[in-house]
Amino acid sequence: EPYWSSDGIDLISDLTWLVVFAFSASVSVQISRLIREKEMRLREIMRMMGLMDVSYYLSWLITQILTWLIICLAISLVMKVGTYKHSSWFLIFMLNISFGLSSMSFAFLMSAIFTRERVGAVIGFFVYLAGLFISVPDYATASTKNFMSLIPIVGFREGLGVVGYLEETYGGLTSDTTSVDYRNYSYAQAVAMNFVASILWWILYYYVDQTNPFQVGFRRPYYFPFQKSYWLECFRDERNADFLDDEKEDSDGGEGNAVPREAVDASKEALRKAGKCVEISKLCKNFKGPSGETVAAVKGVSMSMYEGEIFALLGHNGAGKTTTMGAITGFLAPSSGKVSVYGLRVPKDMAAIRRITGVCPQHNALWPELTAFEHLECFGGIRGLNRSSKTFRESCDHLLLEVGLGGRKEFRSDSLSGGMQRKLSVAIAFVGDPKLVILDEPTSGMDPYARRTTWDLLKARRPGRIICLTTHYMDEADVLGDRIAIMGRGELKCLGSSSFLKKCYGCGYVLSFVKKQDVDRGDSTVLEFLKDRITDKSLIGQVKVLSSAGQELLVQVPFAAAKDFPALMDDLDAEIANKSDTLKGLLVAYGVSVTNLEEVFLRVADPGAEERSEGATARSGNPSLRAVVPLDSVDNDSANQADDQDARIPETVVHIGEEDEPIIEPATTREQTMALIQRRIRFGLRDRKMFICQLLLPLILLAGALALVKQGASERVAPPLAISIADLNEPLQKAGSPRPWHIIHAGGDSDVGPFWSPLCDDADDYCDTLRTVATPPNQSSDLLAMQSHLRESRDDYEASSYIAFSHLNNATELQREAEDPPSRVVLWHNLTATASSAIALNAYVNAWFAAHGTDVKVTVVNHPMPQTLFEQNISVVVSGILSTIAVIWAFAFIPAGICSYIVMEKEKDVKAQLAISGCSMTAYWLAHFIFDTVFNLLTVAVAIAVFYAFDMEAFTESDKIGPTIMLLLLFAPSASTYAYLISFLYKTQFSAQTVTIVLNIAVGTIVVIVVSVLQTIPEEFCEDCLVAGNILMWIFRFVPSFALGFGFYRMAIYVSFLGVDPWGSEIFGTCTEKVLGTREQCYGGVADDLVYLAFASVAFLALCIWFDYLGTAGHWLSYKVKLERQCSIPEDQLAPEDADVTVEKERVAELDKRKQILAVDNVRK
Structure with a gap:
C-alpha cells in the first residue's frame, strides 16, 4: 500500500537538537543568575529592606518573558524562512514561545533546588538537556504523550514532529490543521501541554522556593498551602504589636543577674513603653554541626536597643553577633525566644519590619554590572520611592557625597575598590530613611580617613533611628557606641556605656613613657617611681605593665589613683627637665590616656585569654608580648633580665652567625611530591564536590543515558498493532x-x-x-x-x-x-x-x-516483520552513536572538576603560597597528576561495568572490549593533564568549570559530527571536504574529549558496521581499505586516538611544568635587565632619611648575603 515517506518528517523533527541547543544557553544563564542572587545573598538583603516576594517573582518573570520573546521571534523567523515555508509563522512562533515559557519555568525550578551557582548551573543544564534522550514511542497513546510533554524538550520535539508531518503532507501548519493528529498527537496538544507545563513548573518552583531547607531566611512549613495564615497574608497585611503585652519582663534583664548591665534612664524607659526600640528576649539559635550534632550559636540573649542611639555589638569571631543581627532582620529564623522591632513581632510582622529596616551586611552584596547610583535607585524602588523625582535623586547624590563616593556615582561596583564598595553598602543601608539600620562591620577594609568619614555619617544620622553596628575596631566602638554589648560564645557578657564597662572591669588610665636610647636601666626604675607617688598603697596591686617594647613603656593605673596625678606629673616634668635626679635622665617624654576598650574586650569576651597570655609571657620571658603583669610581681632582676633579652633580639633574629650554615636543608622533589599527594588525599576525602563532579555525576549521567538508549533500541521493533x-x-x-x-x-x-x-x-x-x-x-x-x-x-x-x-x-x-x-x-x-x-x-x-x-x-x-541483519546492524550503529554522545557528556565532568580545583588553588593563592614556601612546581604537578589519574581510573572501572550492565554490544563484544578499555584508561591521565593546561586560561573557579564542560561537549560531539560528515561527503559534491575533515581530525585529536569521542564513534561506525580492524592505525599503516559511497579510503580503528591520548598525557604535563618555570625565569630575566638599565635617582628627588635608617642600610650592606635567612638590600619596585 502506498504511504507518505517519513524521511522529510524525521529530518525536520531533528531540528529539535539545534533549537534546544540554542535555548539551552538561555536556560543555563537564567539558572546561574538566579542562584547567584541567592549565593551572594542579594535576594535576602533586598527582602530585609522591604522587597516583597511577589515583586521579586514578577520582576524575574517580566524580564525572562521579554528575553524569551526576542529569542523565539528570531528562531521562528529562521524556521519559517529555512524549513517551514508553507506553515504559518505565527503558529510556529506560538510553538516556540510555549516551549520557551516551559523551559523558563523549568529553569526557575532548578534554581530553587540548588544554593551554589557552580553546582546548580551545571546540573540544571544537564537535567534540562536530558530530555533529548527521552523518547516517546510512535505508537504511544495520546494520554501518554500528553503526560510526557510536561518535560519541555519532549513536548517540543513531539510538536515539531507534527509540524514536519503537516509541512510534508498537508501543505503546512495552518489554522485548519492545528488539530490534525500525527501518531496520536497534534499541534494543539503540543502548545497546550507546553503552557500547562509552564504553569506546573512555576507552581513547583514557588513551593520549593518557599520551603527549601537549604537556603537562608525564613522558610515556610511543607504544608503552608493548607494554612489559613498563609492565605490571610496573601490578601491583607497583618500587624501584631502584642509583644510587650505577652511578656512584661525587662528584656535587658536577661537570664539571671550575673551579666553586668548598666541601668537605663527614664528617657529610654519611656521609649520602651512607646515601642520605639528593638527588644530581644531569650533569643536562641541552633545549627546542625558537621557531625549532625546541635550547635548553639546564640544562647538566651536578652537586650534592648533604643531610638536615637548607636548600639555597638562586639564579640570575637563566632561569638554570635551576626546570627543575632540575622534574627532581627529575618535573615535567620530563631530557634526560640522573641524579637520585636518598633512593636512589630519577628517573624509574624516581617513584611512591615523590613519596610523600616536598612541593612549593610558583613559582605558586599552588590551587582557587578550596576553603578553606585543605580544601586541606590534599585533599593529606593524596593522601598517604594519615586526614583524619577528630583528630591530622591538629590538625596542619593547627597548620600554618596557623605560616604565619599560623590565622584564615583557613575562607576560600576566591580570597578570600585574594596573600601569604596563598603562605603556603597553603608549608603544603601540609609536609602529611604529607615528607622532601624543594621551595620555588620561597616568600616572593614576602609582606610583611616574613610573610617572617620563613616563615623561622621553615623553620628549625623543617629537622631530618630536605631543604629546597631558590629565591629572589630575597639576604638570605633568606643567613639560611636552610646551603649556597648559584648558577646562571647553565644552569650551576652555585659551591656552598658563605655565608661561603665571600663569601671566595671577595673580598667583605668594608661601612662606612656618614652625612654632614652642606650640606657642600661630597666623598667623597674620607672615602676618604683610610680609606686612611691601613689598615696593609697592598696591600689599598687592594680598597677599593671601593658607593654614594654624598645623605648616605649605602657603602664595602667586605676581610676582611683587619679587624685595623685597632679603631683606625679609635676615630678615627671621635673625629671624630663633634669631638675631632679631620681630617674637620672631616663625619660624623654610621657603621656596619659584612658584605657581603651580593647582591654575590656579581652577580659570579657574570653576570660581565659588573659591567663593564657600571661602564661605564655612568663614561659617566653618576652616582655614585648601584650601581657598584664602586676607591679608587685616585677622586681629589678626580672626587669633587667627582660631588658637584656630585648637587647639580644636584633642579633638573633636578623642574621645567622658568620660561620653558620642554613638551618633547613631543601626537600627533595620526591619528598615534596609525597607530601602534596598526602595533602591531596586528605582534601579529596573531605571534598564532596569532587566525588559528585568526577565520580557520581559522570556515572549517573552515563547510566541514565544508556538506559534511554536501550529503551529507544527496544522501541525500534514495534509490537503487534x-x-x-x-x-x-x-x-x-x-x-x-x-x-x-x-x-x-x-x-x-x-x-x-x-x-x-x-x-x-x-x-x-x-x-x-x-x-x-x-x-x-x-x-x-x-x-x-x-x-x-x-x-x-x-x-x-x-x-x-x-x-x-x-x-x-x-x-x-x-x-x-x-x-x-x-x-x-x-x-x-x-x-x-x-x-x-x-x-x-x-x-x-x-x-x-x-x-x-x-x-x-x-x-x-x-505484525511487523522481523529485523533483517542490515537493520540489526543499523540498530547497533545508532545505539553506538548515541552511547558515544552519552560517554562524551558524562566524561566532560572529569576535566572540568580537575580544572576547577586547580583554578581554585590559584584563585585563593594556595599555589603561590606553596611556591613561596619552597615547593617545586615539578612536585606540585606530579602530585596532582598521580592523585587525579588514580581517582579517574576508579570512574573508568565503574564506567566499564556500566557498559556491561547495559549490554552495549558496540563496545563490549570480544573484539571491541580491548579498545574500549584502552580508550578509557588513557583518557584518565590525558584528561588530567589537559585540565592542568587549560587552567592557565581561567581566573575564577566557576568559569573554569562551566566553560570546560561546554568546551568538552562541543568538541566531543559537534566537532566529531562535523569531521565525520566532511569525511563521508562524496567527492563529486565536495572535492576538498575529505582533506578539510582530515586536517580537523588530526588537530582536534590533541583534545582528549575529541580523541575519546572519535574513538568511540569509529568503534560504532567503522568497526561495527564496516568491519574495520579496531586496532587499525593510519599512523602505522595498518588501516583497512573500504569503499564508503563512491569513495575508497583507508579506515583505521582507535589506535591513532590511543597514540594521541598517550602523547597528551606526557606532553601537557611537561608544558604545565615548563610554563611555571618559564614564568619564574622570565620574571628574573626581566628583573636582571631592568637592574642593569636602572639609573640613579637624582638627589633632589630623594626624601630625607632618618639617621637610624642610614645606619641600618650601612649595616646590611656589609653583611654576607649568602649566609642570611632574610636580607633586603636596596630593593626598588
Whole structure:
C-alpha cells in the first residue's frame, strides 16, 4: 500500500537538537543568575529592606518573558524562512514561545533546588538537556504523550514532529490543521501541554522556593498551602504589636543577674513603653554541626536597643553577633525566644519590619554590572520611592557625597575598590530613611580617613533611628557606641556605656613613657617611681605593665589613683627637665590616656585569654608580648633580665652567625611530591564536590543515558498493532440524522439498513461523526463517477473521508437472505490514513457478517516483520552513536572538576603560597597528576561495568572490549593533564568549570559530527571536504574529549558496521581499505586516538611544568635587565632619611648575603 515517506518528517523533527541547543544557553544563564542572587545573598538583603516576594517573582518573570520573546521571534523567523515555508509563522512562533515559557519555568525550578551557582548551573543544564534522550514511542497513546510533554524538550520535539508531518503532507501548519493528529498527537496538544507545563513548573518552583531547607531566611512549613495564615497574608497585611503585652519582663534583664548591665534612664524607659526600640528576649539559635550534632550559636540573649542611639555589638569571631543581627532582620529564623522591632513581632510582622529596616551586611552584596547610583535607585524602588523625582535623586547624590563616593556615582561596583564598595553598602543601608539600620562591620577594609568619614555619617544620622553596628575596631566602638554589648560564645557578657564597662572591669588610665636610647636601666626604675607617688598603697596591686617594647613603656593605673596625678606629673616634668635626679635622665617624654576598650574586650569576651597570655609571657620571658603583669610581681632582676633579652633580639633574629650554615636543608622533589599527594588525599576525602563532579555525576549521567538508549533500541521493533475503523476520525457533533445511502452507493433504506446498522456499531458511533451535506452519485454511475464524487465532495464533510464501498451489482446482494458475500464490491480508501485498505476491508467484512446474523468478528493485527541483519546492524550503529554522545557528556565532568580545583588553588593563592614556601612546581604537578589519574581510573572501572550492565554490544563484544578499555584508561591521565593546561586560561573557579564542560561537549560531539560528515561527503559534491575533515581530525585529536569521542564513534561506525580492524592505525599503516559511497579510503580503528591520548598525557604535563618555570625565569630575566638599565635617582628627588635608617642600610650592606635567612638590600619596585 502506498504511504507518505517519513524521511522529510524525521529530518525536520531533528531540528529539535539545534533549537534546544540554542535555548539551552538561555536556560543555563537564567539558572546561574538566579542562584547567584541567592549565593551572594542579594535576594535576602533586598527582602530585609522591604522587597516583597511577589515583586521579586514578577520582576524575574517580566524580564525572562521579554528575553524569551526576542529569542523565539528570531528562531521562528529562521524556521519559517529555512524549513517551514508553507506553515504559518505565527503558529510556529506560538510553538516556540510555549516551549520557551516551559523551559523558563523549568529553569526557575532548578534554581530553587540548588544554593551554589557552580553546582546548580551545571546540573540544571544537564537535567534540562536530558530530555533529548527521552523518547516517546510512535505508537504511544495520546494520554501518554500528553503526560510526557510536561518535560519541555519532549513536548517540543513531539510538536515539531507534527509540524514536519503537516509541512510534508498537508501543505503546512495552518489554522485548519492545528488539530490534525500525527501518531496520536497534534499541534494543539503540543502548545497546550507546553503552557500547562509552564504553569506546573512555576507552581513547583514557588513551593520549593518557599520551603527549601537549604537556603537562608525564613522558610515556610511543607504544608503552608493548607494554612489559613498563609492565605490571610496573601490578601491583607497583618500587624501584631502584642509583644510587650505577652511578656512584661525587662528584656535587658536577661537570664539571671550575673551579666553586668548598666541601668537605663527614664528617657529610654519611656521609649520602651512607646515601642520605639528593638527588644530581644531569650533569643536562641541552633545549627546542625558537621557531625549532625546541635550547635548553639546564640544562647538566651536578652537586650534592648533604643531610638536615637548607636548600639555597638562586639564579640570575637563566632561569638554570635551576626546570627543575632540575622534574627532581627529575618535573615535567620530563631530557634526560640522573641524579637520585636518598633512593636512589630519577628517573624509574624516581617513584611512591615523590613519596610523600616536598612541593612549593610558583613559582605558586599552588590551587582557587578550596576553603578553606585543605580544601586541606590534599585533599593529606593524596593522601598517604594519615586526614583524619577528630583528630591530622591538629590538625596542619593547627597548620600554618596557623605560616604565619599560623590565622584564615583557613575562607576560600576566591580570597578570600585574594596573600601569604596563598603562605603556603597553603608549608603544603601540609609536609602529611604529607615528607622532601624543594621551595620555588620561597616568600616572593614576602609582606610583611616574613610573610617572617620563613616563615623561622621553615623553620628549625623543617629537622631530618630536605631543604629546597631558590629565591629572589630575597639576604638570605633568606643567613639560611636552610646551603649556597648559584648558577646562571647553565644552569650551576652555585659551591656552598658563605655565608661561603665571600663569601671566595671577595673580598667583605668594608661601612662606612656618614652625612654632614652642606650640606657642600661630597666623598667623597674620607672615602676618604683610610680609606686612611691601613689598615696593609697592598696591600689599598687592594680598597677599593671601593658607593654614594654624598645623605648616605649605602657603602664595602667586605676581610676582611683587619679587624685595623685597632679603631683606625679609635676615630678615627671621635673625629671624630663633634669631638675631632679631620681630617674637620672631616663625619660624623654610621657603621656596619659584612658584605657581603651580593647582591654575590656579581652577580659570579657574570653576570660581565659588573659591567663593564657600571661602564661605564655612568663614561659617566653618576652616582655614585648601584650601581657598584664602586676607591679608587685616585677622586681629589678626580672626587669633587667627582660631588658637584656630585648637587647639580644636584633642579633638573633636578623642574621645567622658568620660561620653558620642554613638551618633547613631543601626537600627533595620526591619528598615534596609525597607530601602534596598526602595533602591531596586528605582534601579529596573531605571534598564532596569532587566525588559528585568526577565520580557520581559522570556515572549517573552515563547510566541514565544508556538506559534511554536501550529503551529507544527496544522501541525500534514495534509490537503487534490492532487496527480498526475506530482509529480514524474522532467523534464530532452531528448536524442531523445520518442517512446510510450517503455513504454506501445504491439501494434504499430497507435494503442497506441491515448492513449499515452493524457497520455503525463496529465503527464505535462512526455514523455520528458525519454531516449530511453531500448528494450521492446516481445509481447508474460507474466507478469513474464514484471516484470523481469522492474527490469533489471531500470539502463538504466536517471530518475527513477515509473509506467508501461500491457495489457493481444491484442492491439486493446486501439483503439479509443472501448467503454469499457480494461478488463485485469496490472498496475505496484514503491513502493518507495508515493501513486504510486493511481497515476498509475489515469494516466491510465485519458488517456483512453482522448483517447476516452471525457472531463472527474479524480483527486485523499488524505484525511487523522481523529485523533483517542490515537493520540489526543499523540498530547497533545508532545505539553506538548515541552511547558515544552519552560517554562524551558524562566524561566532560572529569576535566572540568580537575580544572576547577586547580583554578581554585590559584584563585585563593594556595599555589603561590606553596611556591613561596619552597615547593617545586615539578612536585606540585606530579602530585596532582598521580592523585587525579588514580581517582579517574576508579570512574573508568565503574564506567566499564556500566557498559556491561547495559549490554552495549558496540563496545563490549570480544573484539571491541580491548579498545574500549584502552580508550578509557588513557583518557584518565590525558584528561588530567589537559585540565592542568587549560587552567592557565581561567581566573575564577566557576568559569573554569562551566566553560570546560561546554568546551568538552562541543568538541566531543559537534566537532566529531562535523569531521565525520566532511569525511563521508562524496567527492563529486565536495572535492576538498575529505582533506578539510582530515586536517580537523588530526588537530582536534590533541583534545582528549575529541580523541575519546572519535574513538568511540569509529568503534560504532567503522568497526561495527564496516568491519574495520579496531586496532587499525593510519599512523602505522595498518588501516583497512573500504569503499564508503563512491569513495575508497583507508579506515583505521582507535589506535591513532590511543597514540594521541598517550602523547597528551606526557606532553601537557611537561608544558604545565615548563610554563611555571618559564614564568619564574622570565620574571628574573626581566628583573636582571631592568637592574642593569636602572639609573640613579637624582638627589633632589630623594626624601630625607632618618639617621637610624642610614645606619641600618650601612649595616646590611656589609653583611654576607649568602649566609642570611632574610636580607633586603636596596630593593626598588
